[in-house]
Amino acid sequence: MTAWLSAGILFTFAAIAFVLYRWGNIRCVGVTPVKTFTFIAILFTSGLDVGLIMFPLTEFAGYADLVASPEYGFTNALSIEFGFWAFLIWGFYFLTCFYFCVIEPRVQFFQIPLIKLINNVVIIGTCAFTAYLLLTNLPWYIPELGDGESIIGSFYLIVFVVIAAAVYSSTSIRYVRLLSLATTWLFIGLIAVMWSGAFLVEGSSIGEFASTLSLLGGYFGNIHEFVLPLNDYHEFYLYWWFAWSIMIGQFTARFVGGLRTYQVLAAMLIFPSIPIAIWFTVLYYYSVNGLETAGFYNIMMAIVGVTFVINSLDSLIRLYTDNLNLSVDRVGKVKYFLGNIIALSLLTLLFKLDFLQIQWVGAVVIGLFFTCFGYILLTKFKEVSEIECSPKENKIDFNKIELIN
Numbered sequence: 001m002t003a004w005l006s007a008g009i010l011f012t013f014a015a016i017a018f019v020l021y022r023w024g025n026i027r028c029v030g031v032t033p034v035k036t037f038t039f040i041a042i043l044f045t046s047g048l049d050v051g052l053i054m055f056p057l058t059e060f061a062g063y064a065d066l067v068a069s070p071e072y073g074f075t076n077a078l079s080i081e082f083g084f085w086a087f088l089i090w091g092f093y094f095l096t097c098f099y100f101c102v103i104e105p106r107v108q109f110f111q112i113p114l115i116k117l118i119n120n121v122v123i124i125g126t127c128a129f130t131a132y133l134l135l136t137n138l139p140w141y142i143p144e145l146g147d148g149e150s151i152i153g154s155f156y157l158i159v160f161v162v163i164a165a166a167v168y169s170s171t172s173i174r175y176v177r178l179l180s181l182a183t184t185w186l187f188i189g190l191i192a193v194m195w196s197g198a199f200l201v202e203g204s205s206i207g208e209f210a211s212t213l214s215l216l217g218g219y220f221g222n223i224h225e226f227v228l229p230l231n232d233y234h235e236f237y238l239y240w241w242f243a244w245s246i247m248i249g250q251f252t253a254r255f256v257g258g259l260r261t262y263q264v265l266a267a268m269l270i271f272p273s274i275p276i277a278i279w280f281t282v283l284y285y286y287s288v289n290g291l292e293t294a295g296f297y298n299i300m301m302a303i304v305g306v307t308f309v310i311n312s313l314d315s316l317i318r319l320y321t322d323n324l325n326l327s328v329d330r331v332g333k334v335k336y337f338l339g340n341i342i343a344l345s346l347l348t349l350l351f352k353l354d355f356l357q358i359q360w361v362g363a364v365v366i367g368l369f370f371t372c373f374g375y376i377l378l379t380k381f382k383e384v385s386e387i388e389c390s391p392k393e394n395k396i397d398f399n400k401i402e403l404i405n
Helices: 002-023 036-047 056-064 077-085 087-107 113-141 153-169 173-201 206-220 232-253 261-270 273-288 296-323 333-352 358-379 381-385
Strands: 027-029 257-260
Touching: 002 087, 002 232, 002 261, 002 358, 027 087, 036 173, 036 232, 036 257, 036 261, 036 296, 056 077, 056 273, 077 087, 077 206, 077 273, 087 232, 087 261, 087 358, 087 381, 113 153, 113 232, 113 296, 113 333, 113 358, 153 173, 153 296, 153 333, 173 206, 173 273, 173 296, 206 273, 232 296, 232 358, 257 261, 261 273, 296 333, 358 381
Parallel strands: none
Antiparallel strands: 027 257
């Protein structure tokens, strides 16, 4: 599967370069445009999940162990973590966001019945994987509820409540927007609290924080190393990003509010990377200095992780129910709630049983990339080559979102 992944990555970056060359200066306007800060908040909170909060503290030591993993020797553990989560990798989201905002309305590839089915299976499967990640990480972050290792009934209940909350939030696009903004500020608050704990309570200095932050230069100085998979674990991450890419592109494309194409790329690469860089720097300082996170800090991280999961799931539930024409108005509230909750809960258990793998989902998405490209070349080349702007029916009206359920 490594060759398939590498082919998908090279194709993706080649496509990004072509998009910038051909359409780099056109204005991108979605069907429900919002202001730039709201767009970035929706992108950030929908495009990330619980792993951002819960993975780093468990991974730094592995990246620093060059005896077990010599392939990480070209830079430091903080840069490795950042490279797996930030900057260049967000180009995947840019490509799909641009495609669904500007090209898909002319091509309608994802309206082909078989493609629509595959696309929605990908979305639903990735929703379940997100819930599964929360389930498997809760024992480490809330050991007070168990032994710190086993998944107990309380954790299943938490995940069930999270799924139910996300289904409820998905019933209105206004809830999605408000939750995205609230989650963004909650994440910023978590960073501030943990920074205060490390650099005020523990007596550390601003200079020590700046010195730790400067380690991220190891990423930008070796950015080419992160393009192709370094090992099986990096391959897992890259497939995971592919699995998310099409659905995040579909969802965020509707909210683009008139940014030019190059500005959309810059916004997606830079703005999410700033809080990720600060967050990882704080966590790395805790890790290398042996500062304790058990108790209050872990509970705070779990709470923010839960809000990220709800935020991610409500966006994706909204997306696949819209795609399948299974809105609340059409099927009714009871069927909408029960159907989504049961489906996601069962699929979460399938991931728990190792019946499903996120790598399979990512491999299918790469296949959709190639198939879409072939479809355009064979049947829609003229239409795509004549594109000079976003669909003309999309107007910049920031009040439009208030009129949508």
